[in-house]
Amino acid sequence: MVKQVRRVLLKHPRDAFIDQNTINRQYSELNYSIAPNFELACKHYDLFLDLIKSFGPEIHFLPASDTSIDSIYTHDPCIVTNGGVIISNMGKTQRFNEPSEIEKYFRSIEVPILGHIKEPGTLEGGDIIWIDERTVAVGEGYRSNSQGIDQFKHLLGDIVDIVIPVPLPHWTGPEDCLHLMSNISPIDHDLYLVYSRLLPVSFRKYLLDRKIQLIEVPDEEYASMGCNVLTMGNRKVIMIEGNPITQNKLENEDVDVHTYDGTEISLKGAGGPTCLTRPFLRYNQ
Numbered sequence: 432m433v434k435q436v437r438r439v440l441l442k443h444p445r446d447a448f449i450d451q452n453t454i455n456r457q458y459s460e461l462n463y464s465i466a467p468n469f470e471l472a473c474k475h476y477d478l479f480l481d482l483i484k485s486f487g488p489e490i491h492f493l494p495a496s497d498t499s500i501d502s503i504y505t506h507d508p509c510i511v512t513n514g515g516v517i518i519s520n521m522g523k524t525q526r527f528n529e530p531s532e533i534e535k536y537f538r539s540i541e542v543p544i545l546g547h548i549k550e551p552g553t554l555e556g557g558d559i560i561w562i563d564e565r566t567v568a569v570g571e572g573y574r575s576n577s578q579g580i581d582q583f584k585h586l587l588g589d590i591v592d593i594v595i596p597v598p599l600p601h602w603t604g605p606e607d608c609l610h611l612m613s614n615i616s617p618i619d620h621d622l623y624l625v626y627s628r629l630l631p632v633s634f635r636k637y638l639l640d641r642k643i644q645l646i647e648v649p650d651e652e653y654a655s656m657g658c659n660v661l662t663m664g665n666r667k668v669i670m671i672e673g674n675p676i677t678q679n680k681l682e683n684e685d686v687d688v689h690t691y692d693g694t695e696i697s698l699k700g701a702g703g704p705t706c707l708t709r710p711f712l713r714y715n716q
Contacts, residue, residue, distance in 0.1 A: 432561040433617050435664025438489045438712035440505050440536070441480070444472040444696060446495035447503035457500050461525055462606045463700050467500075472695035479669075479691045479707070486663045488710075493536055498529050503696065504706040507555040507574075507610075508533040510583070511711045513564065514590045515545030517583065522553040522574030523608075533709075542711060546586040552579035557610030557706060558599075560617060562641070565592040568634070570611025572599030597634045608701040616660040616705065618668060618686055624648060624677070626658045646680050656693065659703025664715065669704045671697055 444467075448454050451469040458466040483490065493505060501523070508529040510517040516537055518530045534544060548554040558570035567587075569580050577596070584594045602609045609629075616624040626648045627635055638645060648658040657674035666686045670678065671693035678688050697703050 432713070433619050433662050433664065434713035434715045436486060436488045436708075436710045436713055438491065438710070439483065440491045440493060440533075440709040440711055441483070441707065442493040442503050442505050443480075444469065444476050444503055446493065447498070448472060448500050449495065454500055458699075461499060461501055461700070462608070465699050467695040467699045475692050475695050479696065479704075482669060482689055482691055483708070485689075486667065488663075489712075491536070491540065493532060496528075496532050498532055499525055501526050501700065501702075502529050502532070504700070504702040505533070505709040506706045507557050509537075509709065510554065510556050510559050511709070512545060512587060512590055514587070515543035516711065517545050517554075517586055518547045519555055520548040520550060520553050520579065522555055522576070522579075537711075546582075548579050548582050548586075552576060552582045554579035554583055555610065556709070557608075557612045560611055560615055562595075563620065566595070567591055567593070568595040568597050568611065570599045571596050572609060572611075573605040574608075574610055595634070595637070598631055600629055602629065612659065612705055614658060616658060616662070616668075618646070618660065618662055618681070618684075619666055622646065622666075622684060622686075624658055624660050624681065626653050628653075644684075646677075646684065648674075649676050652677050656697060656701075656703040659697075659705055661704035661708060664713065671703055 454466050508519045518534045553576050555574040558575040560568045580596055614626045614629045622644050625645045652674040656671050657677040661669040669689050672690035681688050
């Protein structure tokens with residue numbers, strides 16, 4: 432999860448948001464704080480895209496489809512494993528048809544599909560954190576349930592040794608977006624960015640017992656998504672601008688921080704840089 436990103440799947444707002452009328456029809460039902468401005472979103476995304484390109488990965492784009500404006504957040508409809516891609520069953524019902532679009536695209540480029548999460552199970556990519564190659568943590572909350580986690584374990588089989596369910600709090604309720612990755616961003620194998628107020632004590636202690644250093648996001652930068660940071664590899668990260676305390680803490684640990692304007696493409700829809708991207712190949716040379 433912290434190795435260098437080599438291949439990544441994105442969806443431009445031109446193909447996810449479509450136009451301002453589509454945004455205006457959907458944003459409230461999807462629990463956006465306010466309607467994104469389509470033109471500004473496209474401009475901000477192009478700058479975000481330039482930032483992704485600067486790290487040199489092979490970039491793939493999902494095409495326009497009949498999915499909702501949430502489809503800009505390509506991370507959630509699948510889980511990438513060493514044995515292939517697991518296709519999600521979304522906990523947010525308005526996103527029900529995104530996994531099939533992801534599967535169709537991956538099959539078109541011959542990325543292997545390991546399996547599917549099926550009803551009554553739900554599982555979303557934002558609830559998955561790979562601790563190492565053989566250990567994975569899974570958030571259990573409103574987006575990913577126990578049945579989905581059980582199916583996930585079965586599909587993984589001997590690909591992993593340990594699957595750790597991590598209970599998530601009610602927080603602001605089922606309509607809001609609270610994934611495990613809302614509260615944890617791995618920066619390096621031994622350095623994580625966390626918001627400890629929303630972590631179970633047992634899981635936080637587990638991370639510390641593994642000698643993982645935890646950088647704490649302050650309360651005043653949690654709502655501005657200071658904890659949602661995308662690791663591109665080699666301690667180089669992308670985060671939303673406007674979180675100076677968190678950025679300074681990262682830089683004090685020799686992390687190379689790059690920022691973007693997330694006003695239209697992140698903050699209004701509660702999807703940070705990890706949500707906007709689906710890395711599907713990572714390795715270090």
